[in-house]
Amino acid sequence: MSTSEPSSTPTPAARGARRRRVPIIVSLVLLLPLAALFAVVMQRQYVYDNNIRRVREVFPAEWDRPAKVAGEARNWLIVGADRRPGEGGHQRSDSIMIAHIPADRKRIFLVAVPRDSYVTITGHGRDKINAAYAYGGPRLLVNTVEKLLKVRIDHFAALDFNGFVAMSKALGGVDLYVTREAHDPANNVTWPQGRVHLEGERALLFVRQRYGLPGGDFDRIKRQQAFLRAMAEKAISGGTLTNPIALDGFLQALTSSMTVDSGVSMGTLRSLALELRDVRGGDLLATTLPVAGTPTVHGSSVVLLDDAATAELATAIRTDTLDRYLADRGGQHDISLVR
Structure with missing residues (x-):
């Protein structure tokens, strides 16, 4: 079978x-x-x-602070210095800015606080505002800014200027337009009129120059704001976001140079990045606290703020109306052009 x-x-x-x-x-x-x-x-x-390094107890006691702003607007106090907080003690901050992020997330406003602004510092009398950072670190600086402007600071971030070297290299450098030739006598560098390419150590020299500029510290403020804007534009539109190696290099450099308050997590930064995903370099607007004069006090040059005009600007920050404030007063300077 x-x-x-x-x-x-x-x-x-x-x-x-x-x-x-x-x-x-x-x-x-x-x-x-x-x-x-x-x-x-x-x-x-x-x-x-x-x-990212985090510092605790950045903010003063709640009873000693301005009221929280209604809505979703946020204020970051950003400090630029030669090293991170806690490395060899506190130091005088080289630059101080308030980054105001409006509720609609359509723009970012940078409000520069001249580092030589002559203000009242709790426990230390009248002094330059950057001395607050040296006396008491981020906590005393936040306290000083909040008392000066009656504006609540939501987050603190310090950037080590040396990080600019690595960040600019990761981006392949950025270009800025210099409106007039400027010589830096401290470093024997001359910046010609026209477009200059800033990368690595040259970028650091450019944002740190103070002497030899017609406007002194005020011109340096404009340079720093312009450099930040140029980096933002390059990171967004220069192919960095689609180049994993370049993006990783930039984020490594950025996060390695950052110190923030303990309330800032990667989730905080990721959410903020998503909320600001439609913002471009041209949406970054800048201004400086109004100045009344630059006299000499006790043998040192200081910046006297215009109290009335500063109060108006502070109100615009507090009420999330900086867009209207700048449009009405022409207070925005073009940070794409520097001296």
């Missing part, structure tokens, strides 16, 4: 099982790269988060 050969035709059940395996295999082929990419992103996020 001959035995029948098994049929080579799949049964309906086998065909159904095969059909079910096909989309599973296709899904795995499609999802595994995404899963791998997600794992890489999460791993890099861990690295970036560990790069």
Whole structure:
């Protein structure tokens, strides 16, 4: 008796099982790269988060602070210095800015506070505002700014200026237009009129120059604001976001030079980045606290603020109406052009 050969035709059940395996295999082929990419992103996020240094007790006691602003507007106090807070003690801040992020998230406003502004510092009398940072670190500086402007600071960030070197290199440098030739006698560098390319140490020299500029510290403020805007434009539109290596280099340099208050997490920064995803370099507007004069006090040059005009600007920050304030007063300076 001959035995029948098994049929080579799949049964309906086998065909159904095969059909079910096909989309599973296709899904795995499609999802595994995404899963791998997600794992890489999460791993890099861990690295970036560990790069950032955080300081505690940045903010004064609640009873000694201005009221919280209604709505979603936020104010960041940003300090630029030669090193991070806590490295060898406190130091005088080289630049002080308030980054006001309006509720609609359509723009970013940079309000510069001249570092030589002659103000009242709790426990130390009248002195230059950057001395508050040296006397009591971020907490005393936040307290001084809040008392000066009656504006609540939501977050604090300090940038080590040396990070500018690595950040500019990661971006391949940025270009700015210098409106007139300027010589830096301290470093024997001459910046010609016209477009200049800033990368690495040259970028640091450019944003740090004070002597040899017609407007002194005020021109340096404009240079720093212009450099920040140029970096933002390059990071957004220069292909950095689509170049994983360049993006990683930039984020490594940025996070390695940042110190923030303990309330800032990577989630905070990620959410803020998503909220500001439509902002471009031209949406970064800048101004400076109004100045009444630059006299000499106790043998040192100081900046006297115009109290009435400063109060108006502070009200615009507090009420989230800086856009209207700048439009009405022409207080915005073009930070794409520097001296």
